[in-house]
Amino acid sequence: MTDSDPQAGAGGADSTTVAVAKPAPVIDPSTVVAVHDVHKHYTLPRETLWRDPTLVHAVNGVTFTIEKGGSFGVVGESGCGKSTLARCVMGLETLTQGSVEFRGQNIHALPVEELRQLRRHFQMVFQDPFGSLDPRMKVARIVAEPIEALEDTKLDERRARVIEVLRAVGLKESDTDKYPHEFSGGQRQRIAIARALITRPALIVADEPVSALDVSVQAQVLNLLQDLQDEFGVTYLLISHDLAVVKFVCDEVAVMNEGVFVERGPTEEIFANPQHDYTKTLLAAVPQIGG
Amino acid sequence: MTLLAVDNLTVTLNTVRGPARAVRNLSFELEKGQTLGIVGESGCGKSLTALAIMGLLPENGWADGTVKLAGENLLTYSEDQMCQVRGNRIGMVFQEPMTSLNPLHTVGRQIAEAMRLHRGVNKAEARTEVLRLLDMVGIPEPTKRINSYPHQLSGGQRQRVMIAMALSCGPELLIADEPTTALDVTIQKQILDLIRNLIEDLGMAMILISHNLGVIYQNVQDVIVMYGGARVESGPTHDVFANLSHPYSQGLFEAVPQIDDTKASRRRLRTIPGTVPELADLPAGCTFQDRCDYVTDACRPTQPPVVQIAAGHNVACLHVDAARKQWAAR
Amino acid sequence: MEGQPSIWRRCLAHRSFVAGGSLTGVLVLTALVSLVWTPWNPIKQNLRERLVAPSWEHLLGTDQFGRDIFSIIMAGAQNSITVGVVSVSIGMTFGVALGLWASAKRGWTEELIMRASDFMYAFPAILLAIMLVATLGQGAINAIVAIGIFSIPVFARLTRGAANAIWAREFILAARAAGKGKLRITVEHVLPNIVSVLVVQITIQFALAILAEAALSFLGLGAQPPTPSWGRMLDETRSMIFINPWLAVYPGVAIAISVLGLNLLGDGLRDVIDPRLARKR
Numbered sequence: 001m002t003d004s005d006p007q008a009g010a011g012g013a014d015s016t017t018v019a020v021a022k023p024a025p026v027i028d029p030s031t032v033v034a035v036h037d038v039h040k041h042y043t044l045p046r047e048t049l050w051r052d053p054t055l056v057h058a059v060n061g062v063t064f065t066i067e068k069g070g071s072f073g074v075v076g077e078s079g080c081g082k083s084t085l086a087r088c089v090m091g092l093e094t095l096t097q098g099s100v101e102f103r104g105q106n107i108h109a110l111p112v113e114e115l116r117q118l119r120r121h122f123q124m125v126f127q128d129p130f131g132s133l134d135p136r137m138k139v140a141r142i143v144a145e146p147i148e149a150l151e152d153t154k155l156d157e158r159r160a161r162v163i164e165v166l167r168a169v170g171l172k173e174s175d176t177d178k179y180p181h182e183f184s185g186g187q188r189q190r191i192a193i194a195r196a197l198i199t200r201p202a203l204i205v206a207d208e209p210v211s212a213l214d215v216s217v218q219a220q221v222l223n224l225l226q227d228l229q230d231e232f233g234v235t236y237l238l239i240s241h242d243l244a245v246v247k248f249v250c251d252e253v254a255v256m257n258e259g260v261f262v263e264r265g266p267t268e269e270i271f272a273n274p275q276h277d278y279t280k281t282l283l284a285a286v287p288q289i290g291g
Numbered sequence: 292m293t294l295l296a297v298d299n300l301t302v303t304l305n306t307v308r309g310p311a312r313a314v315r316n317l318s319f320e321l322e323k324g325q326t327l328g329i330v331g332e333s334g335c336g337k338s339l340t341a342l343a344i345m346g347l348l349p350e351n352g353w354a355d356g357t358v359k360l361a362g363e364n365l366l367t368y369s370e371d372q373m374c375q376v377r378g379n380r381i382g383m384v385f386q387e388p389m390t391s392l393n394p395l396h397t398v399g400r401q402i403a404e405a406m407r408l409h410r411g412v413n414k415a416e417a418r419t420e421v422l423r424l425l426d427m428v429g430i431p432e433p434t435k436r437i438n439s440y441p442h443q444l445s446g447g448q449r450q451r452v453m454i455a456m457a458l459s460c461g462p463e464l465l466i467a468d469e470p471t472t473a474l475d476v477t478i479q480k481q482i483l484d485l486i487r488n489l490i491e492d493l494g495m496a497m498i499l500i501s502h503n504l505g506v507i508y509q510n511v512q513d514v515i516v517m518y519g520g521a522r523v524e525s526g527p528t529h530d531v532f533a534n535l536s537h538p539y540s541q542g543l544f545e546a547v548p549q550i551d552d553t554k555a556s557r558r559r560l561r562t563i564p565g566t567v568p569e570l571a572d573l574p575a576g577c578t579f580q581d582r583c584d585y586v587t588d589a590c591r592p593t594q595p596p597v598v599q600i601a602a603g604h605n606v607a608c609l610h611v612d613a614a615r616k617q618w619a620a621r
Numbered sequence: 622m623e624g625q626p627s628i629w630r631r632c633l634a635h636r637s638f639v640a641g642g643s644l645t646g647v648l649v650l651t652a653l654v655s656l657v658w659t660p661w662n663p664i665k666q667n668l669r670e671r672l673v674a675p676s677w678e679h680l681l682g683t684d685q686f687g688r689d690i691f692s693i694i695m696a697g698a699q700n701s702i703t704v705g706v707v708s709v710s711i712g713m714t715f716g717v718a719l720g721l722w723a724s725a726k727r728g729w730t731e732e733l734i735m736r737a738s739d740f741m742y743a744f745p746a747i748l749l750a751i752m753l754v755a756t757l758g759q760g761a762i763n764a765i766v767a768i769g770i771f772s773i774p775v776f777a778r779l780t781r782g783a784a785n786a787i788w789a790r791e792f793i794l795a796a797r798a799a800g801k802g803k804l805r806i807t808v809e810h811v812l813p814n815i816v817s818v819l820v821v822q823i824t825i826q827f828a829l830a831i832l833a834e835a836a837l838s839f840l841g842l843g844a845q846p847p848t849p850s851w852g853r854m855l856d857e858t859r860s861m862i863f864i865n866p867w868l869a870v871y872p873g874v875a876i877a878i879s880v881l882g883l884n885l886l887g888d889g890l891r892d893v894i895d896p897r898l899a900r901k902r
Binding site for chain 3: 090092116117119120126127131132133135137146
């Protein structure tokens with residue numbers, strides 16, 4: 001699980017074959033995740049028996065790295081491939097081409113069991129706080145899920161960690177014995193964040209974490225994400241359609257359209273001085289107050 | 292003459308935990324050609340207000356007060372009479388165009404339906420009119436698209452079809468309930484521009500309902516901010532935004548990250564503590580009392596007085612002076 | 622959202638649940654009581670008291686061998702319940718396992734399992750059961766196994782469909798992201814979320830099993846004499862139908878009431894467990 005793992009070398013060598021435009025990722029100890037030339041194609045079910053099924057290029061060659069403690073935002077409209085990209089980075093989808101290296105290990109080349117073990121170091125927060133929590137489990141079990149799956153901890157120690165992490169996201173000890181439906185949307189998202197946080201992961205991938213929330217609650221969750229980064233040094237990959245949210249959380253941002261990054265750079269720069277036409281259209285379309 | 296006059300509208304819902312007043316004593320007027328925005332979070336009563344005007348409240352709800360369209364109280368209308376109003380004199384656009392369109396009928400047939408019902412036009416006339424409407428809402432190749440089914444269109448195009456349906460009988464009033472919430476920003480801009488231009492060209496009045504302050508700011512002349520079923524602030528849009536005075540409106544504004552903020556300037560967002568209250572649990576008195584920084588005992592027993600702070604700019608708050616002072620000093 | 626009346630309240634307020642529950646309760650109770658007590662010995666023949674009319678002594682009269690019909694009906698409930706429990710257990714265990722497996726694996730595993738169950742589905746189950754029993758030899762156990770085997774595809778298809786819907790939910794993705802394997806996700810997330818669907822199907826399959834067993838016994842392929850069985854009673858009284866039609870009515874009514882009770886119970890359970898479905902109908 002260190003950077004000198006042989007997997008790292010293999011992953012690096014592998015990706016040089018496809019890296020023509022950009023150099024192969026150099027494994028820097030401060031690099032948490034290195035995504036290299038990721039492609040993900042789907043075949044849709046056939047519409048008729050006579051025609052070939054349609055091939056969808058959801059992600060079509062995406063490369064980026066995130067440094068420790070950084071926050072990288074991917075912004076784009078629905079269908080641009082940003083959620084697929086998030087799932088590829090999480091190793092929840094197989095890749096058509098390319099590699100995702102987490103601390104130097106190519107996660108898509110790892111055996112199933114090793115990948116499962118590695119998962120404690122990168123966790124995910126989903127968009128829909130109503131769909132991402134099993135309605136038949138109590139909060140204590142939902143939050144403990146990652147350690148239950150990956151570690152052999154004792155019950156009382158597990159409970160202590162659940163309570164600790166619930167407190168960190170602003171929930172109470174007494175909440176452990178409740179079911180998800182007893183909470184509001186914002187509180188549910190806190191539960192989901194607690195679940196992602198309990199293994200003290202190096203990376204949290206957040207896919208539209210505030211899109212389903214009311215405006216006043218959205219602010220609480222965004223502040224929480226900031227606080228957790230200050231406190232635990234978490235690295236974020238944030239996926240959102242909301243430019244302002246990405247701008248608020250991220251230091252680096254990529255604009256995604258039709259499966260590729262059309263523009264990428266430091267947040268302030270992209271927003272102040274967009275180069276690509278699509279970025280300009282996107283920025284111009286945001287209804288602003290004033291001006 | 293006033294087109295729509297809503298006076299003391301109260302909507303009550305029967306819930307498992309007893310009756311809940313989801314809209315409380317709401318009054319406003321709308322002139323011909325005027326545009327009004329209603330903004331608030333989920334459960335603030337903005338959608339129920341629209342449904343009450345349309346006579347489409349759910350079975351467990353009823354409305355008190357008056358809703359006068361050109362002088363006639365719609366709340367006293369029978370279902371048959373309301374059918375003559377809906378789609379004919381008031382058009383409505385909903386949030387989710389996929390579920391509001393019948394998947395089994397072509398879009399042409401659905402747009403023609405209201406016309407044939409209310410205007411009694413024949414098939415050929417209806418077809419010509421549908422083609423004109425499709426063209427008007429910016430659907431390319433109307434002669435082809437008239438025979439399409441909803442699933443063959445993109446989300447933006449479906450919303451254009453919904454708008455064509457709402458406008459088919461030339462209504463005096465258009466109610467758009469979160470018309471762009473399900474759409475991408477670039478499509479949202481196209482749809483809102485389209486609606487705004489059509490309203491202007493056709494001289495209609497509009498009520499635009501949204502949770503998005505930017506959408507409201509860009510598209511309507513007047514605005515009502517609602518919280519917990521009650522109007523907390525209202526007035527000409529630009530005056531209200533230039534001078535936000537109710538603690539809730541201020542909080543709502545500050546809670547939204549803006550793209551022209553710099554990260555350094557706003558490392559933290561100001562938040563409104565707590566969550567949106569359940570309708571059945573709304574307190575007596577000011578509905579915002581449990582989340583308000585300025586709350587005192589005086590806020591609890593009765594609904595706050597409405598204070599006029601500028602021409603047409605009204606705020607329902609006991610502590611409006613303190614809130615305004617604080618806001619100016621921020 | 623909250624404040625729904627408790628599940629028991631909803632059960633008791635639901636008419637077909639109460640009716641079905643009572644009828645099923647009577648069936649189970651009868652079977653239990655008959656284990657320790659019946660008015661007369663249901664097996665013992667008494668040729669001097671053949672075809673006696675109903676009286677206080679013999680509530681439903683006696684059959685052509687002089688056995689007390691009320692006692693046979695009571696003891697026959699044991700047989701029906703055994704058949705239901707065992708065959709549904711067989712069908713459910715294998716069917717649910719196959720369905721969950723298909724749903725977790727997807728791809729060609731799913732295709733294979735589902736096409737195989739479609740294949741079984743395509744044949745009339747009762748005919749195949751007859752064939753199976755004819756091959757394996759007649760007898761209660763073979764009949765039960767045959768009925769069980771032919772409810773496997775029912776459970777497999779139902780489970781696969783319901784499980785696929787659960788697999789598509791986001792909390793499953795969350796569990797995968799948390800590092801859980803497919804087996805654990807199936808056991809901890811998928812199964813608990815489809816139990817309600819299964820419970821309803823169990824009651825319906827139970828009723829179908831009782832019917833199927835009656836049919837097989839009627840054809841002489843099920844429970845063998847002297848084990849009391851409603852289906853065989855029908856068969857035995859067939860020749861008497863013009864002399865004493867009531868003899869055929871009693872077991873027929875017993876079968877009908879049991880099946881009706883279980884179906885009502887299933888209906889009620891579905892509404893009570895998932896109120897959303899009830900409103901849609």
